[in-house]
Amino acid sequence: MKGIIGAIAGDIIGSTHEFNSIKTKDFDLFERNSIFTDDTVMTLAIAKWLCEDKDSKDVLINSVKHFGRRYINAGYGRMFLNWLSQDSPEPYGSWGNGSAMRVAPCAWVAESLEEAQKLAELSSIITHDHPEGVKGALATSDAIYLARIGASKEEIKDHVELHYGYDLNRTVDEIRPTYKFDVSCAGSVPESIICFLEARDFEDTVRNAVSLGGDADTQAAIAGSIASAYWDVPENICEESVIRLDEFLFEVFMNFEEKFF
Numbered sequence: 659m660k661g662i663i664g665a666i667a668g669d670i671i672g673s674t675h676e677f678n679s680i681k682t683k684d685f686d687l688f689e690r691n692s693i694f695t696d697d698t699v700m701t702l703a704i705a706k707w708l709c710e711d712k713d714s715k716d717v718l719i720n721s722v723k724h725f726g727r728r729y730i731n732a733g734y735g736r737m738f739l740n741w742l743s744q745d746s747p748e749p750y751g752s753w754g755n756g757s758a759m760r761v762a763p764c765a766w767v768a769e770s771l772e773e774a775q776k777l778a779e780l781s782s783i784i785t786h787d788h789p790e791g792v793k794g795a796l797a798t799s800d801a802i803y804l805a806r807i808g809a810s811k812e813e814i815k816d817h818v819e820l821h822y823g824y825d826l827n828r829t830v831d832e833i834r835p836t837y838k839f840d841v842s843c844a845g846s847v848p849e850s851i852i853c854f855l856e857a858r859d860f861e862d863t864v865r866n867a868v869s870l871g872g873d874a875d876t877q878a879a880i881a882g883s884i885a886s887a888y889w890d891v892p893e894n895i896c897e898e899s900v901i902r903l904d905e906f907l908f909e910v911f912m913n914f915e916e917k918f919f
Contacts, residue, residue: 659886659890659891659893659896660806660886660887660889660890660891661766661886661887661915661919662701662702662705662762662763662766662883662886662911662914663886663891663896663899663900663911664762664860664882664883664884664885664886664887664891665697665698665701665759665760665762665879665880665882665883665886666694666697666698666701666702666879666899666900666903666911667860667864667882667886667891667895667896667898667899668697668863668864668867668875668877668878668879668880668881668882668883669694669695669697669698669701669759669875669876669878669879669882670688670692670693670694670695670698670875670898670899670902671687671688671692671864671868671875671878671882671895671899672864672867672868672874672875672876672877672878672879673691673692673693673694673695673874673875674689674691674692675868675871675874675875676695676733676873676874676875676876679839679871679872679874680868680869680871680874681834681835681869681870681871682869683862683865683866683868683869685865685868685869687861687864687895687898688898692902693902694732694902694903694907695732695733695875696729696732696733696734696756696759697759697760697875697876697879698732698879698903698907699725699726699729699732699907700722700725700726700756700759700760701759701760701762701763701879701883702725702907702910702911702914703721703722703724703725703726703760704718704721704722704760704761704762704763704764704781705763705910705911705913705914706721706725706910706913706914707721707722707781708763708764708767708777708914708918709910709913709914709917712767712777715780715784718780718781718784719747719784722784722785723742723747726738726742727742728906730742734756735752735754735756735841737750737752738752738756738785741785747784747785749783749784749785749786749787750785750787751787751788751791752785752786752787752788752791753786753788753789753790753791753794753842753843753844754786754791754841754842754843755794755841755842755843755846755847755873755876755880756785756786756791756841756876757781757782757785757786757791757792757794757795757843758794758795758797758798758843758846758847758850758876758880759876759879759880760781761778761781761782761795761798761799761802761883762798762799762802762883763914764777764778764781764799765778765799765800765802765803765806765887766802766806766887766918766919767918768803771800771803771804774799774800774802774803775796775799775800777799778795778796778798778799778800779792779795779796781795782794782795782796786843790842790843790844791843793822793843793844793847794843794844794846794847795843796821796822797818797821797822797824797847797848797851798847798850798851798880798883798884800814800817800818800821800822801814801817801818801851801854801884801887802883802884802887803887804817805884805885805887805888806887811854811855811888814855814884815851815855818851824847824848824851825848826848826851826852826855828852829852829856830852830853830856830866830869830870833849833852833870834869834870834871837849837870837871837872838871838872839871839872839873840872840873841873841876846872846873846876846877846880847880849870849872849877850867850877850878850880850881850884851880851881851884852866853866853867853870853877853881854866854881854884854885854888857881857885859885859889860882860885860886860889860890860891860892860895861892861895863881863882863884863885864878864881864882864885866881867880867881867882
């Protein structure tokens with residue numbers, strides 16, 4: 659299975675290690691307390707917006723607010739929680755990786771790279787309007803879109819480096835020893851892309867991302883969202899992920915799948 663399931667599965671697998679960092683790829687993918695977090699909630703908020711009216715910024719904002727308020731304890735940052743509390747929220751200059759963790763649906767709906775970029779930028783700027791926040795969303799979306807249409811890893815790497823200036827020449831083994839918790843796009847999106855570039859399949863991608871330590875669920879969601887455009891997500895991982903969604907989120911996921919796949 660391909661699609662936004664990659665972001666959801668990455669989030670759920672990484673959830674038990676967000677504040678319990680590990681520096682190994684040898685871990686159980688799913689544990690008793692593996693849950694969806696804000697990465698999944700916001701990915702599906704973007705999916706809901708795209709199902710309703712992808713050209714409407716108002717629909718986008720309302721969808722993000724609705725999902726955020728419905729799942730208020732999903733693990734958002736303080737500034738996003740403040741944004742959610744406002745009737746007419748304004749962007750707050752965030753450079754955080756929240757823009758990248760939720761962008762995957764944009765790349766699956768788009769009929770061209772240019773449209774993917776337009777949707778990704780819009781999905782970011784309602785909150786994350788700092789240039790680094792927008793860049794993180796665009797780089798992730800571009801990588802997903804290019805993987806989706808059959809680009810090679812080398813082509814994806816070259817494109818991201820050329821257009822976004824990220825250093826993708828490091829290895830996971832080089833990054834892992836000194837990598838720390840980092841919620842910035844600049845400090846987590848390149849590393850997440852490297853986790854995909856170095857992997858041999860979807861599961862290996864997610865194991866790479868979690869093994870860095872740091873913001874494990876978001877790193878795995880970003881890396882997983884790219885990997886699930888390049889490879890199929892194994893059936894057992896899909897099943898273990900979707901059964902952890904509640905009825906509302908599962909319905910949004912299925913509606914997106916039916917509309918765009």
